[in-house]
Amino acid sequence: MGATQEQIYDGLDADLSWSEQQLPERERTKHVHRLHPYLGKYIPQLVEELFRRHVPARGRVLDPFAGSGTTLVQALESGLHSVGVDIAAFNCLLMRVKTHEHNLFVLEHELRDALARFERGEGAAQDESAYVREWFAPQARGDLLRFRSLARDYEHADVLRVVLARAARSARLTTHFDLDFPKVAQAGPYWCHKHKRECKPVEKADHFLRRYTLDTLTRLKAFARLRTGRKADVLHGDAAAIALPGAFDAVVTSPPYPGLIDYHEQHRCAYELLGLDDRRDLELGAAENGVSRASIGAYADGIVSVLARCAESLPRRAPVVVVVHDRRDLYPGILEAAGLRLEERYRRHVNRRTGRRAGEFFEVVLVARVT
Numbered sequence: 001m002g003a004t005q006e007q008i009y010d011g012l013d014a015d016l017s018w019s020e021q022q023l024p025e026r027e028r029t030k031h032v033h034r035l036h037p038y039l040g041k042y043i044p045q046l047v048e049e050l051f052r053r054h055v056p057a058r059g060r061v062l063d064p065f066a067g068s069g070t071t072l073v074q075a076l077e078s079g080l081h082s083v084g085v086d087i088a089a090f091n092c093l094l095m096r097v098k099t100h101e102h103n104l105f106v107l108e109h110e111l112r113d114a115l116a117r118f119e120r121g122e123g124a125a126q127d128e129s130a131y132v133r134e135w136f137a138p139q140a141r142g143d144l145l146r147f148r149s150l151a152r153d154y155e156h157a158d159v160l161r162v163v164l165a166r167a168a169r170s171a172r173l174t175t176h177f178d179l180d181f182p183k184v185a186q187a188g189p190y191w192c193h194k195h196k197r198e199c200k201p202v203e204k205a206d207h208f209l210r211r212y213t214l215d216t217l218t219r220l221k222a223f224a225r226l227r228t229g230r231k232a233d234v235l236h237g238d239a240a241a242i243a244l245p246g247a248f249d250a251v252v253t254s255p256p257y258p259g260l261i262d263y264h265e266q267h268r269c270a271y272e273l274l275g276l277d278d279r280r281d282l283e284l285g286a287a288e289n290g291v292s293r294a295s296i297g298a299y300a301d302g303i304v305s306v307l308a309r310c311a312e313s314l315p316r317r318a319p320v321v322v323v324v325h326d327r328r329d330l331y332p333g334i335l336e337a338a339g340l341r342l343e344e345r346y347r348r349h350v351n352r353r354t355g356r357r358a359g360e361f362f363e364v365v366l367v368a369r370v371t
Contacts, residue, residue, distance in 0.1 A: 010095055016046060016348040016365060023351065032098040035216055038068040039180060042254045042323050042363075046348070047074040050252050052365060054319040055080060059249035062313065063240035064306050067263075069095035071252050072232040079228045084249070085239040086111045087283060089276040090165070090267040092236040097162050097220075099232040104221055110154040111163075114147075115213045118206075123149040131272040135185050136205070140171045143205035148273060150169045163216050165270035167208035172269065173201045174199035181265065191293040240322075244313045251310050254323040256284055258299040259291035300330050300337075307338035311370050312332045331366055340368035 027041045047070055056060055059080055063071035066084025072095060088093055117123065123146030132141050136313035144164060173264050174182035177194040192199035237244055256263065260264065264271065264280035265288075284302040287294045307320060314320070320340055324331060335342050344367040361369035 012349055012362075013365075016049060016346055018045065018253045018351055018353055027320070028351075031067075031219045032073055033070065035098060035161055036068070036094055036177075037169060038094070039266055040256070041068045042069055044051070044077075044350045044352055046137055046323065047071055047252065048078065049321075050321050051075070051078050054321050055250045060247070061253045062248040062310060063253045064251065064310050065253045065255045066095060066234070067091055067254070069098045069234075072099050072234070073191065073223070074195075076227040076230055081230050082231075083233045083245060085235045085237060085242055085244075087236075087238055087279050088263050088267070089220075089236060089261070089279070090274075092234050093158060093274075093276070095232075095234045097158050098223070100236065101227070102156065102159075102220055102224065104224055104251075105119060107159065107220065108217055109211050110156045110215050111159065114150050114160055115155060115210060117150055118143075118147050119207065120175065121146075122180065123147060125149075129272055129295050131268075134155075135172050135174075135269070137166070137171075137173060137201065137203040139203055140205040143209060143274065144171065145167055145230055147205075147209050148357055158200040159216060159220070160213075161274055163209065163212045163271075163274060165267065166216075167211045168206050168273055169267075169332065170212075170267040171205035175201075177228050181262075206370075229259045234275075240302065240309050244309070246313070247315070248310075248313050248318070250318055251307075251314065251320040251322075253321070255303055255306075256286075257325050258285035258296055259287055259289065260285070262287045282332065296328065296330070300334055303330075303334050304337045307340060311339050314370045315327065316370050318370050320370065322366045322368070323363055324366065325361070325363050326366075331364075334364065335368045339371055341371050342366060342368045363371065 023045060033044055060072065061080050061082045063074055063084045066072060066086045068091060069084060072082045072084045076099060084095055125142040125145035130139065136144065144167065147164055151157050153165060154160060172182065173185040173187060175186050175190055176199055178191050186201045189198050189200045233245065263283055264278055270276060285299045310320065322331065332342055346365040348363050349366060350361040350363055
């Protein structure tokens with residue numbers, strides 16, 4: 001692979017690290033990868049390179065922590081069959097919309113028809129929950145609830161539901177500088193640390209719904225031109241317990257980092273507006289659980305269970321590729337406990353966007369083999 005021992009274990013792998021100039025954000029979020037904001041995902045270019053190095057051509061890859069579906073989308077581009085498993089219902093909805101082979105003629109007709117009906121004032125703003133009343137201004141919640149009622153009428157209802165979730169995230173009563181995990185609804189004007197001036201919370205959602213409906217259509221059509229004839233399956237459940245369909249040639253995944261992100265809470269708007277099954281009690285490494293010794297131990301045990309289950313569906317010597325920010329050095333022990341032998345370790349610099357998540361950040365890519 002061209003890397004020396006020193007580069008693999010001590011230095012950065014240049015082929016897995018990109019600067020903003022080398023890989024601008026528009027490329028990292030190409031086509032369906034930006035259908036909806038999602039914190040903590042790895043970039044498609046990294047997945048492409050890992051496939052090239054470790055997955056046989058026309059092989060079958062498994063991602064037991066599939067998240068927003070980057071592995072599955074890139075597998076479809078790369079000519080690989082894939083299966084993704086995730087405990088979060090919204091993640092599975094998003095993955096299915098990204099990877100489904102849509103009838104583009106019907107898709108465009110339905111999305112434009114739904115948008116036209118919405119702009120004519122059709123739809124019923126019913127079933128307001130306490131969450132919706134708290135987090136959305138009157139006009140915004142009326143817009144969102146009307147759009148939700150219209151989405152049910154279409155074959156591509158799930159596509160419209162993802163549009164709705166994306167618009168709801170943008171239309172919440174929150175500050176511009178705290179879009180990721182706002183704790184309290186912002187009802188009035190505030191001093192904006194992002195824009196250095198007084199700002200007001202969003203009062204309507206119609207412009208977001210219009211923009212995201214058309215953007216989603218454009219992105220799905222762009223991906224349709226790139227995808228191969230391979231298949232991607234999405235399974236909603238616990239990867240340590242769910243029945244995995246058949247055998248695989250490799251695992252490529254990025255597990256959650258302990259104590260960093262609450263993946264269900266990240267998409268609270270979607271769960272509230274769409275009535276999705278909330279299984280946050282089964283989420284591994286949730287920020288809410290903290291980083292106590294007991295929490296880290298439970299996290300490690302959970303990852304071991306998942307990877308051991310994956311290994312049962314792999315042939316001997318098959319690769320298990322794990323991308324993780326392992327600052328506690330948990331993963332050598334996790335891999336060993338799962339019956340895997342760690343053989344290679346790459347270190348990569350993560351090109352982070354500006355804002356609150358800016359700054360230096362490094363990940364490791366661990367390549368283990370089934371023993």
